[in-house]
Amino acid sequence: MKILVCISHVPDTTSKINFTDSDTKFDTNGVQFVINPNDEFGLTRAMWFKEKQGASVDVVNVGGAETEPTLRKALAIGADSAIRVNAEATDGLFVAKQLAQVVKDGGYDLVIAGRESIDYNGGMVPGLLAGIIDANFVNTCIGLDIEGTTATATREIDGGKETLTTVLPLVVGGQKGLVEESDLRIPNMRGIMMARKKPLKVIDAVAATEATKSVQFEKPAPRGEVKLVSADNIDELVDLLHNEAKVI
Amino acid sequence: MSVLIYTENEGGKLKKASFEIASYAKEIAQSLGTTLTAVTINAEDTSVLGNYGVDKVLEIKDDKLSTFNAKAYADVISQAAEKEGAKVIVVSSSADSKYLAPLMAVKLDAGYASNAVALPESTAPFKVKRMAFTNKAFNITEITTDVKIIGLSNNAFGLKETNGAAAAESFEGKAEGDFAVNVSAVDKATDKVSIADAEVVVSGGRGLKGPENWGMIEELAGVLGAATACSKPVSDMGWRPHSEHVGQTGKPVASNLYIAIGISGAIQHLAGINSSKVKVVVNSDPEAPFFKAADYGIVGDAFEVLPKLIEKLKEFKANNA
Numbered sequence: 421m422k423i424l425v426c427i428s429h430v431p432d433t434t435s436k437i438n439f440t441d442s443d444t445k446f447d448t449n450g451v452q453f454v455i456n457p458n459d460e461f462g463l464t465r466a467m468w469f470k471e472k473q474g475a476s477v478d479v480v481n482v483g484g485a486e487t488e489p490t491l492r493k494a495l496a497i498g499a500d501s502a503i504r505v506n507a508e509a510t511d512g513l514f515v516a517k518q519l520a521q522v523v524k525d526g527g528y529d530l531v532i533a534g535r536e537s538i539d540y541n542g543g544m545v546p547g548l549l550a551g552i553i554d555a556n557f558v559n560t561c562i563g564l565d566i567e568g569t570t571a572t573a574t575r576e577i578d579g580g581k582e583t584l585t586t587v588l589p590l591v592v593g594g595q596k597g598l599v600e601e602s603d604l605r606i607p608n609m610r611g612i613m614m615a616r617k618k619p620l621k622v623i624d625a626v627a628a629t630e631a632t633k634s635v636q637f638e639k640p641a642p643r644g645e646v647k648l649v650s651a652d653n654i655d656e657l658v659d660l661l662h663n664e665a666k667v668i
Numbered sequence: 669m670s671v672l673i674y675t676e677n678e679g680g681k682l683k684k685a686s687f688e689i690a691s692y693a694k695e696i697a698q699s700l701g702t703t704l705t706a707v708t709i710n711a712e713d714t715s716v717l718g719n720y721g722v723d724k725v726l727e728i729k730d731d732k733l734s735t736f737n738a739k740a741y742a743d744v745i746s747q748a749a750e751k752e753g754a755k756v757i758v759v760s761s762s763a764d765s766k767y768l769a770p771l772m773a774v775k776l777d778a779g780y781a782s783n784a785v786a787l788p789e790s791t792a793p794f795k796v797k798r799m800a801f802t803n804k805a806f807n808i809t810e811i812t813t814d815v816k817i818i819g820l821s822n823n824a825f826g827l828k829e830t831n832g833a834a835a836a837e838s839f840e841g842k843a844e845g846d847f848a849v850n851v852s853a854v855d856k857a858t859d860k861v862s863i864a865d866a867e868v869v870v871s872g873g874r875g876l877k878g879p880e881n882w883g884m885i886e887e888l889a890g891v892l893g894a895a896t897a898c899s900k901p902v903s904d905m906g907w908r909p910h911s912e913h914v915g916q917t918g919k920p921v922a923s924n925l926y927i928a929i930g931i932s933g934a935i936q937h938l939a940g941i942n943s944s945k946v947k948v949v950v951n952s953d954p955e956a957p958f959f960k961a962a963d964y965g966i967v968g969d970a971f972e973v974l975p976k977l978i979e980k981l982k983e984f985k986a987n988n989a
Contacts (some may be wrong), residue, residue, distance in 0.1 A: 429938070433916050433917065433935070433936045433939075434935050434936070437801045437804040437805050439805070457916075458916045458917070478842065487672075489852075495905060511779075512770075512780070512789075513773075513779070532681075537802065538801070538802050538916055538917070539801055540702065540800055540801075540807065541782065541783055541798075541799060541800055541801070541802060542780075542782055543766055543770075543782050543783075544770040544780050544817075545770075545771070545774065546770070546951075547767070547768075547769070547770025547771050547773075547774075548770045548773060548774055548780075549775070550770075550771070551770060551771045551774025551775065552774055553681070556848045556849050556958070557738065557767075557849070558849065559738070559763075559766065559767040560766075560767070562756055562910070572852075575763075575767075576763060576911060577736075577763045577764070577854075577856065578762055578763045578764075578854030578858055578862040578863075578864040578865060579794075579856050579857055579860065579861075579862030579863075579864070580854065580911070581853050581854075581855050581856075581867070581911070582851050582853060582854040582855065582856075583851070583853040583854075583855075584849050584850065584851055584852065585849075585850050585852050586848055586849040586850065587848065593946075594914070595917075596910055596917055596918065597910050599903045602904070610730045616959065630779075630812065631773070631778070631779030631780070631812060631813045632779045632780070632781060632809050632810065632811050632812060633809070633810040633812055634807055634808075634809060634810075635795055635807075635808040635809065635810050636807070636808040637800065637805050637806065637807055637808075637809075638797070638805065638806040638808070639804075639805050639806075640803075640804075640806070640942065643960070643961065643963075644963075646949075646959050646960070646962045646963065646964065646965045647963065647964050647965070648906050648965050648966070648967065649964060649965070649966050649977075650966070651966050651968030651972060651973050653970075654966075654973070654976045654977050654980045655980060657948070657964060657966065657977070657980075658980050658981060660964060661925070661946070661948070661964070662984065662988075665925070665945075665946045665963065667868070667924045667925040667946045668868075668892065668925065668981070668984070
């Protein structure tokens with residue numbers, strides 16, 4: 421089984437979010453970049469398929485050279501090789517079209533991407549990719565087993581979960597649950613050394629048009645001060661929620 | 669060309685989120701000088717959609733579609749959109765709609781903007797404000813394709829009632845071929861409000877000291893008709909299921925009222941719940957970062973405050989029933 425794991429290069433979850441160039445660009449100053457958490461759960465599940473079922477695992481990112489340390493980290497965790505499509509990831513459709521070409525050229529059976537990146541939260545690349553290459557698709561996937569060409573997947577639904585059966589080729593929009601938080605791997609020194617020697621192929625983007633364009637960013641309006649209520653005066657809180665906030 | 673919405677139902681009954689996207693899409697339809705068409709799949713009474721601005725309902729009744737199948741649903745809704753010549757399509761932010769929207773985008777060559785939080789700022793060019801950086805910021809996105817799909821964030825717009833009437837007609841969509849993805853089991857709590865649909869969410873953190881103390885959270889949620897949720901450490905320690913984890917890597921919450929008990933307010937947690945309108949925090953540590961993000965706060969021990977809060981809210985509910 422050939423697995424491709426899509427890796428977004430995103431600001432660490434603790435990052436302060438600021439913008440530059442009249443609020444049109446994300447301010448990367450002082451920001452640590454990491455593997456998108458939803459992708460990391462998928463990558464870790466892919467490692468399981470590699471170790472238990474002999475799958476090969478490649479990782480891919482659409483982005484500039486600045487994303488390579490994130491790809492190297494994925495290699496240090498255990499992926500076999502990395503591909504970087506050398507282009508700015510301008511919108512979900514553009515990225516999905518690049519990935520479609522990579523999947524076609526590489527003949528992958530299973531593509532695991534995160535259900536969304538934690539920066540743009542578009543939540544569309546896995547679905548667009550599945551639509552473009554006409555593969556089966558499971559979103560918000562919290563469990564995945566493969567037996568031959570048959571896949572059994574668990575999908576999180578509103579208020580519960582459901583079990584799905586399908587066949588490869590398959591695209592998965594993954595999230596926590598594919599593996600547990602405690603299963604995530606911190607690259608060790610040996611992994612980091614080996615990652616330096618693993619192939620990281622840079623390829624040109626295919627011509628593709630976008631469907632959306634980021635125009636501008638805005639930060640939420642600053643909040644007012646919290647209204648503190650004494651623990652001995654719960655009536656006041658109930659009154660505020662009813663008469664002032666009007667939420668009960 | 670009309671504006672088209674996919675109005676979901678639960679066991680035949682239309683969901684509240686369906687009325688919200690109808691209210692929202694009606695205003696878009698009016699600003700474009702056109703009408704609003706809703707598509708339903710195996711829904712029972714669709715006339716109620718008229719109260720939220722829907723002019724026409726295309727009813728699909730098909731036993732093959734009795735369980736949700738993203739590809740098949742995307743096929744038939746896309747066919748309805750083509751029939752109506754819809755240029756703008758609005759869906760909700762439910763798990764199902766987020767699943768099928770990108771598939772529809774491919775079918776219809778449409779641009780898709782998810783997590784929209786407001787009406788389009790302009791329709792030519794078509795710009796809509798959406799959440800980004802997991803609620804830490806907004807992004808104005810321009811959709812440049814001829815057909816546009818918007819996913820509206822839950823509770824972002826609210827309901828607007830009108831006195832209209834919706835004309836229903838049946839529509840036969842064709843879900844092509846055998847389904848390649850099949851549901852073999854569903855595990856869903858039918859007696860509980862889901863976080864996605866909830867107007868009120870009651871959430872517990874490490875301050876509750878252990879899973880055995882969740883009875884209080886559940887009781888409070890019961891009084892308020894709320895969904896229960898938890899912080900990341902609580903789900904990581906296995907006190908509560910992952911499905912209750914809210915925050916940046918868990919579920920986003922966009923409820924009207926979010927009550928956090930014993931949650932300190934890590935930046936990732938606050939990001940995930942930022943779209944909630946009113947936030948209440950109960951925490952024994954007055955320095956907890958949550959107090960900077962909340963509207964109302966009580967500095968106090970959860971084990972003392974919660975029983976009193978439950979009692980007072982029960983009284984309130986009894987008097988305001």
